Amino acid sequence: MTHKEMIEKVLTNIEKVMIGKRDIAELSVTALLARGHVLLEDVPGVGKTMMVKALAKSIGADFKRIQFTPDLLPSDVLGVSIYNPREMEFEFRPGPIMGNIILADEINRTSPKTQSSLLEGMEESTVTIDGETMRIPQPFFVMATQNPIEYEGTYPLPEAQLDRFLFKLKMGYPTKLEEIEVLDRAEKAVPIDTLETVVSLEELIELQKAVTEVKVDNTIKSYIVECAAQTRDNPYVYLGVSPRGSLALMKACQAYAMIKGRTYVIPDDVQYLSPFVFGHRMILRPEAKYEGISTTEIVERILMKVRVPIDKVQLK
Amino acid sequence: MTGTRIDRRLLLILYILALILLREWLIPVIELTNSDHLSLFLLFVALSFFLSLIKVKWWIVLPTKLLFIVLATHYVFFEKVLFTQETLVRLSGNFLANAPIIMNGDWERITNPFRTVLFFAVLWMTTYLIRHWIEVRKSILLFYIMTILFIAFIDTFGGYAADGAIFRIMVTGLLLLGLLAITRLAERHNTSVPTGTFLAISIPLLVAVVVSGALANILPKKDPIWPDPFPYFESLVQGRGEGGGGAKSGYDMNDSTLGGSFVQDSTLVFEAKVDSQQYWKIETKNTYTSKGWEQVSIDDVPISFIPGMKMGEIAGRGNVEDTAQLLADLKVSEAFPFIVYPYGMNKVYATKDVVFQYSEGAGKYSTEIEGKQEALDSYQVEFTESDYSLKKLRATRMEDFSGVAEDLTQYLQLPEQLPERVKELAKNITDNQESVYEKTKAIERYFGRNGFVYTQQGVAIPKAGDDYVDQFLFDTKKGYCDNFSTSMVVMLRSIDIPARWVKGFAPGEFVLNDADEKVYQITNNEAHSWVEAYMPGIGWMPYEPTIGFNSLTDIEYDIELNLDDTLTPEVKKPEQPKKEQTEKTVKTDKNFKISEIFISVGTWIRNNMWIVGAIGFIVIFAGWRLFVGRVKWLPKVLVYTHRTNQDDWVTFTRRYTSLLKQLNRSGLKRATGMTLSDYATMVDNYFGGERMKMLTTAYEKGLYGGNITDHEWFELKEIWEDLINRTSG
Known part of the structure; x- marks a missing residue:
């Protein structure tokens, strides 16, 4: 079974329960393969949870869900050591973060302290509890959601922490036809329960390793760098994309190329992914907001302007 | 007239400069047509500018100018300032006599007083144009260049010596351009320039133009390295x-x-x-x-x-x-x-x-x-x-x-x-x-x-x-x-x-x-x-x-x-001549044939100038047509020039690049930010099939994937030929 076939199986599996969300599924798998995490910003009830659950089931991964509330404590995320009187010692009860696929629901509803406990784990793949550092089992994939309308009583994520997410995606409503399809499928049984595991965790780790082998040509690298650099020079942008953003884009492109069955990255990958990678890594100036220009729009403008490398040119 | 208003004092200066430029047009015209009364025409121009300067209503301007024209024409032909009944009748009779002449298109016979009136009309329109250039466009460059071309032309091909004129034109023209540039700048920023600032900018300009003009006039000048072109062409x-x-x-x-x-x-x-x-x-x-x-x-x-x-x-x-x-x-x-x-x-x-x-x-x-x-x-x-x-x-x-x-x-x-x-x-x-x-x-x-x-x-x-x-x-x-x-x-x-x-x-x-x-x-x-x-x-x-x-x-x-x-x-x-003579003889013998051919070709060309011209025109036109229509025939040439048995990455790259150029010529433009696969989709949508997609995938595989050996060269060549031939259709 080639890499592409394996991935295709996962995607088909997810599509069984997620109607018309192939692109989100692809991007989620991309993030999973690139060892990144996804921030979903959307209204409740469009299938965020279903998405993650389907993904987890397809790869036979341990699925955990954390519902963030204002009173949630870091220990509720990471786990806690409890004194066991019988054994006469502290025993560690791992928190929900110690899973493979984690849905962090409404992450902006909790205090920054608790937020950062999750975000640290996402960045380092380790957690430190009572001075003891523990590795989080691999693969590790966090899909966090935040609700855009309910700003009351939320703690917006600071930019540095947004940087921890590979993609920031919007799910959007399904079309009417798709919605009918959703109803159709759910009429008799809950579809998610019937999903089977199609790829094992070992195979997934193998895929993650294979992603790093995907070739990124120098012309592509300079193209990515040029796009990132343009965000820093843009008059509407207050803070442009950091080199970490360029790096993230490259990794994402590698994973995406693999999904598309290629062993090399092409400029199309860069163009497709850059809005999702760069979008939440830029801070716009007030002017842009007044004029109603979004980050996506700015990235699109930049992509229009930067010359696509179509031949071997010497790097400057 | 719209646009930002120019300060009245500045406008006065601008009009005076424009008057000087216009005078350079009038002098040769008057001189070459053996007319007289330059000052009358200048006075008319000055009057037009003055009336526009003091913002007189059009219903005053129109009769004033008409009166001036009639008075001036009257003065030119009767040498009297004031009308008498007799002269007025004669003048109007003269004007009326032109009606049938004009109807017949018999331009040669138009009477002189009427010509003078027509000339005044031309001047009238010219002053309107200049006012438009100065007050609205705020750019006189076109008029300036035209003045220089006109003077240079009549100096070269006519009997007018424009030595002083060209100097006066340079100085006044540059001043006009400079002053108008300042007002244009002010207009762009939607402000008016304070007088002090204006002087601070314009005085250096004035000094620079006048000093350089004076230097140019004083310094010795080299003679032209070519003979005067007109006699030369004439002789040719x-x-x-x-x-x-x-x-x-x-x-x-x-x-x-x-x-x-x-x-x-x-x-x-x-x-x-x-x-x-x-x-x-x-x-x-x-x-x-x-x-x-x-x-x-x-x-x-x-x-x-x-x-x-x-x-x-x-x-x-x-x-x-x-x-x-x-x-x-x-x-x-x-x-x-x-x-x-x-x-x-x-x-x-x-x-x-x-x-x-x-x-x-x-x-x-x-x-x-x-x-x-x-x-x-x-x-x-x-x-x-x-x-x-x-x-x-x-x-x-x-x-x-x-x-x-x-x-x-x-x-x-x-x-x-x-x-x-x-x-x-x-x-x-x-x-x-x-x-x-x-x-x-x-x-x-x-x-x-x-x-x-x-x-x-x-x-x-x-x-x-x-x-x-x-x-x-x-x-x-x-x-x-x-x-x-x-x-x-x-x-x-x-x-x-x-x-x-x-x-x-x-x-x-x-x-x-x-x-x-x-x-x-x-x-x-x-x-x-x-x-x-x-x-x-x-x-x-x-x-x-x-x-x-x-x-x-x-x-x-x-x-x-x-x-x-x-x-x-x-x-x-006595000795020298013989030597020279023999040398000459020998030399001419050797060069005779070639120089003869050159001369006979030259003679033929001169005798058949219009044939040569027509052929030249046809050749140029055909060349231009070929160049414009190269999208039609170039694919054939490309297929031929790229018809090589050597099938490798370099050859393929060349073919692919030529295809990109040809597609671009055929109207399928690729924007800078467009990727090749997007472009391929566009091209395939246009021509049908998936040829471009296949070629592009192969190209991407080589370019971005570094895989330059594992390709079906022959198949790619076939696809390429097929596609490039379609571009001419």
Whole structure:
């Protein structure tokens, strides 16, 4: 079974329960393969949870869900050591973060302290509890959601922490036809329960390793760098994309190329992914907001302007 | 009028500058059309500007201007400021008379007063245009450039000297541009410039323009490296002179317009069986017109001779003992109704019953048979080679002319408008020489030592105000025998040495004929002109100022000399000429063919100018069509040029790149930010199929994936050919 076939199986599996969300599924798998995490910003009830659950089931991964509330404590995320009187010692009860696929629901509803406990784990793949550092089992994939309308009583994520997410995606409503399809499928049984595991965790780790082998040509690298650099020079942008953003884009492109069955990255990958990678890594100036220009729009403008490398040119 | 308003004071300055520019248009127009009343027209322009400046309502402006026009026209034609009933009637009658003329389109007959009114109308419109440029567009560049072009054009092609005008235009135009630039800047920022700031910007501008203008005017200027283009082009188109029969060399009766290039013509004119080289004289001319030569005869009654009679060409004879009689046998191919003859001619023998009519003034022997001008095809000339005594020659003094009985005034004629510097030059050259002979010699030698060039191509024709000699001596410094000989005659005359211009043929090429006899062949290329100057006590003596030709006369060195000065060059001469001559012969033999071809091609082109032009136009048009329509045929060429068996990554890259370019030409443009696969989708949507996608995938695999070996080259080539052929459809 080639890499592409394996991935295709996962995607088909997810599509069984997620109607018309192939692109989100692809991007989620991309993030999973690139060892990144996804921030979903959307209204409740469009299938965020279903998405993650389907993904987890397809790869036979341990699925955990954390519902963030204002009173949630870091220990509720990471786990806690409890004194066991019988054994006469502290025993560690791992928190929900110690899973493979984690849905962090409404992450902006909790205090920054608790937020950062999750975000640290996402960045380092380790957690430190009572001075003891523990590795989080691999693969590790966090899909966090935040609700855009309910700003009351939320703690917006600071930019540095947004940087921890590979993609920031919007799910959007399904079309009417798709919605009918959703109803159709759910009429008799809950579809998610019937999903089977199609790829094992070992195979997934193998895929993650294979992603790093995907070739990124120098012309592509300079193209990515040029796009990132343009965000820093843009008059509407207050803070442009950091080199970490360029790096993230490259990794994402590698994973995406693999999904598309290629062993090399092409400029199309860069163009497709850059809005999702760069979008939440830029801070716009007030002017842009007044004029109603979004980050996506700015990235699109930049992509229009930067010359696509179509031949071997010497790097400057 | 819209746009930001310009400060009134500034506007005044701008209008004054514009008025100065417009004046530069009016001056040449008035001058070239021989009209008058420049100030009236200027006044009208000034009035227009003034009325616009003080913002008068249009219903006042219109009648004011109309009144002015009528008054001005009235003044121009009746020289009276105020109307009388009579003049008014006449004027209106005159205007009305134009109605039928205009209806008939008979523009030539429009009456003068009406023309004046029309001219005023043109001025009226022009002032509107200028006001628009200044007040709304705030850019006068177009008008400025047009002014310069106009002035340059009429200076080059018309008789208008724009030396001062071009300077005035530069200065006022630059000032106008600069001031308007400031107002334009102010307009862009939607502010008005405070007066202080405006002065701070404009004064340096003023200083810079005026200082640089003044410097440009004062500093010495280099002469143009090209001859004046107009006479040059004219000479190219017309050839030499008006009667030149195109532009061939050869004998030509009409010398009223000298100058211009001519081409070689090696048609044989006559053959002379003679022992020594001779100059063959036809006639002389006495009147220089600034443009050429004419023969103005003064009571010239021809003297008749018959063959065998002793004739009157006596130049230089009688001073030295007659030497042996020489014979020249001439066979003439051209039908000349006159004879060509060597210096020192005594008798002419001809088989036909011919009468020679000798015109003394022109030195020309016309041939007449039974009272009609008729050409001789052969005749024999008996002549004596003239020798001149150097001793006597050196004894000639300017004062001696007073003792000459002959009336030589016609040989001192000069045109009135001859520039003074020609005279000064002649004086300078000859001042140190004592004798008339040495003065003449000094002028003869002058050309060879002062950078003059002998050429038959690109020789200028003097335009209206120019003098042929002046142009040659000081401007062009290149020309052929006519330039040199005419210049020498004019210079001699300017220092009061009588001189005349001689036409004839140079000695020609020496060949052996069928009978192994020594024969000189004289072709049209040998047509020549030289100089005769009058030496007091000796008579007319020929001189050869044209560089590259040899001295005409034999001088007998009958005085004791210190073997310095003139003797050395004079003695050398007999040897030098032979060498030169042979060298020339050899050279011309070698280069003959090529130069002949060039010349004949050149002649053909000149004679068939419109065919050449039409062909050129067609070629250019076809080239342009091909270039524009290259999307149609280029694929075929590309398929051919890329048809190689070598199938590898490099070849594929070349093919793919050429395909990209061809697609771009065919109208499928790829934006810079468009990826190749997006482009491929677009192309495939257009042409159908998935060819571009397949090619692009392969290209991407090589370019971004670094895989340049694992491809189906043959298949890719087929797809490529298929696709590129479709682009031309």
